[in-house]
Amino acid sequence: MHTKLIQAALNQYSNYGYNGATMRKIAEEVGIKPASIYYFYKNKEELFIAAFQHLLDNHFCKMENILKEHKDKPIQEIFNAMLQGIVDHHTDDMQGTNAYISLVTSPLDEISDYLHNHMLRYNDWLTESLESILKKRYPGMATNEVDCIVKQFILIGNGVFWGIKLYEGEVLKEQITLAEKIIQSLCEEINEKYIKQSFSE
Numbered sequence: 001m002h003t004k005l006i007q008a009a010l011n012q013y014s015n016y017g018y019n020g021a022t023m024r025k026i027a028e029e030v031g032i033k034p035a036s037i038y039y040f041y042k043n044k045e046e047l048f049i050a051a052f053q054h055l056l057d058n059h060f061c062k063m064e065n066i067l068k069e070h071k072d073k074p075i076q077e078i079f080n081a082m083l084q085g086i087v088d089h090h091t092d093d094m095q096g097t098n099a100y101i102s103l104v105t106s107p108l109d110e111i112s113d114y115l116h117n118h119m120l121r122y123n124d125w126l127t128e129s130l131e132s133i134l135k136k137r138y139p140g141m142a143t144n145e146v147d148c149i150v151k152q153f154i155l156i157g158n159g160v161f162w163g164i165k166l167y168e169g170e171v172l173k174e175q176i177t178l179a180e181k182i183i184q185s186l187c188e189e190i191n192e193k194y195i196k197q198s199f200s201e
Helices: 002-020 023-030 044-070 075-091 094-105 112-137 143-166 169-200
Strands: none
Touching: 002 023, 002 044, 002 094, 023 044, 044 075, 044 094, 044 112, 075 094, 075 112, 075 143, 075 169, 094 143, 112 143, 143 169
16 A cells, blocks of 8 residues: 555656645545545655655666676676666656656755755765776776766766656657767777776886
8 A cells, every 4th residue: 555655646746746736636546535544654744755765766776776787897888778777767657757857846845855865875876886887997097087977977867867858759769879979989088098008008
């Protein structure tokens, strides 16, 4: 029942926003009486905090798994796999994506602290993970250069994420292809510089 209530809450939020997503509408979607929700959550705020925690943690877990699966592969494959992971995760759950976008652009006071902490935790994890991989692959790379590459990848990933909301079909595919080409150019530049450097040492 917890899962059904969380999905219904996200669906109602996606369609009507926080104020319009009433406990009555959520109960109707699940097929129970509104009073029954309070057996599981003490109030609307608690239900929505649980729903958004579920939404945000699912995305985090997806990206962690992708990185674990690809961490020993060439850096371009890692970046492409994570980029594709962003696309797959969000296009497979547009309801959740719409809720997430609404949450990010108009954060609720009730969950703003959790959202802020989640974003910090995710960004710290992503930065530290990619920096570790880059430093291991390219020991001669300066810290500021590693930082710049990671920021470029995050910028590309953010662009693709917002593209999912703005584009669809062939236009979205074109955006993803362009993002992959930018990653390819970035990785070729890195390899050329550090492969040449290793030969000259």
